[in-house]
Amino acid sequence: MIFRRRKDKKKKPGIAEAGTLMPPEGVALNLAIAGVGVRLAAQITDVLITLVAMVCILLLMGLLKLTGPQTFFAVAMLLFFVIRVPYYVVSELAWNGQTLGKKLMKIKVVSHDGRSLTTHALVLRNLMKEAEVFLPGTLLLSLDEATPTASLIALGWVGMVFAIPLLNRYRMRLGDMMAGTHVIHLPQPILLKDLAAEKPVEAEKDFVFLSHQLDHYGAFELQTLEALLRAEGNPVTDSALLSRKRTLAAIVEKIRRKIGYAEPVPEHDHARFLKAFYAAQRGHLEQRQLFGDRRADKHHATNGTETEGAE
């Protein structure tokens, strides 16, 4: 167990951060964690929205002569407070973990343990927002040269507020930690067409790959090829088309040399060759996988003994 976890940790850096969420159904979901930048943007949007609401009400009150110049500032502060505190809690409750700013940024609060968001969690994380975001915010606004210690404390606090999310993998702020939540990018389900399902008969007729020729690559190379073939469909300019053709030729050449495919491939057949190779390779790898032989990448043969031991 311990060893495997360490191995995972070594692999992680570099890849886009994805947190695992375990719903009650027991099938883990990997969801991209929202970074500090996008969350800050959502926060600023929300602050602007509440500010605008405050100003509207304030103007209305001013017109109705409910507030005078001497109490203006205090009433403004009160209104801002009275609007923003329920705004976050109620909007996150009603829209399942999304405020308007979060909706705009397509991010969402989720419960860290994979269960549904509780009222308690939402109230807690948004109350902590008062201490984490608004208190240092107002402190920053009231920075003053005359009180260097207070300014330093305020700066230290703001620094801490920003540092805490950066120091943990799930980018949780203090309120998230206490509430057991984190923020994810909302995944977009877009089903692209299956490359292997396109006219398989025709492609397989022209190019035949033998079993030993398909033993060289693993899932990583397969999926890289898949991404390349998908990009093939996009419309491009003439100059890009030329470079794309060159890339295709280079890839075809490399694959041919690697798997020992003797027959030369004419240039107009490059794309079809790659498609056929993709289909054949995927069929082969999936079959191996069914027999318990998962091949992560092309190095599967060299470190095969090691993974067998780990499995």
Added chain:
Amino acid sequence: MERVDLMRSARFRAEREADWRRLEELVTRAERRGMQAMGYAEARDLAASYRQATTSLAIAREISLDRALLDYLEALTARAYLSVYAPQERVGGIVWRFLTATAPQAMRRSWFFVLLGFLCMGLGVLVGYLLYLENPAWYYVFMPPSLGDGRGPDSTTEYLRSIIYDADPDASGLGAFATFLFSHNTRIAIFVFGLGVFACAPAILLTFYNGLSLGAFLALHVERGLGWDLGGWLSIHGVTEISAICIACGGGLQLGAAVLFPGQRTRKDALRLAGHDAVKLALVASVMLIVAAMLEGFGRQLVQDMTTRYTIGWCVGALWLAWFALGGRGRSA
């Protein structure tokens, strides 16, 4: 006919694609209009298709290497999961439950921390009182200059009395309410609660310090023979307001205690567990502060009689106590 030629994973996809599309449509509708607006059949279908999709995802991870399919299924399942497990409570119900059950229950559960909060404040008052009697110069040490309205050991007794019984019509109403809410004590309450996380000490110190200044203030008036009058002036809102600070302190202490003594849990878990009650204490304190600000903004200027001030202040206090002691007893939650 064509299906026979497809490989296993492509066949798997072709057989289920229609179901996934249906789920996608249901999820979009649930997200746009909310689960409440969906009919019985749709809601049932959503839950059922979601569970089918999780199974599909689990199988696809085993048999398929089609990244597009895996990504799609993962995203679809995640979206469906988020709408199936969305919070289903209504805001009104939550507020009602908080008032009738969970808040008083939380108060009773954390009686020890609340008591500690009151103890900090009480000790502060006592120490401040005694120190002032020993040497009035302590007053300037404890009292923030902005707070006393220029009242101090130098001011005359008449001036002190005039502030206690002064109906200034400009200073009442909404503006005064707002000013008082954001005055000193609210800030103290927020700080006391928030700072509790840092191992209790700041919360205790701040509450104690607040007690010190209150004690010195009290001693100043007692020395001039205005003790009872000041008592009335403070009571009308202070019973509520000072209790709110003590309760906020109790909540902060609870958090700090979880950080200091997590027991068998990790600090993070302990903090999360303590947060359940602490946040309710903070909410109770904020409700009390709002009531206190109302009493201070409207009540204190309107009611000039000392006995009435006492009565109002302590009756409100007794109401709070009754809420904490008796609320939420009926249910076994």
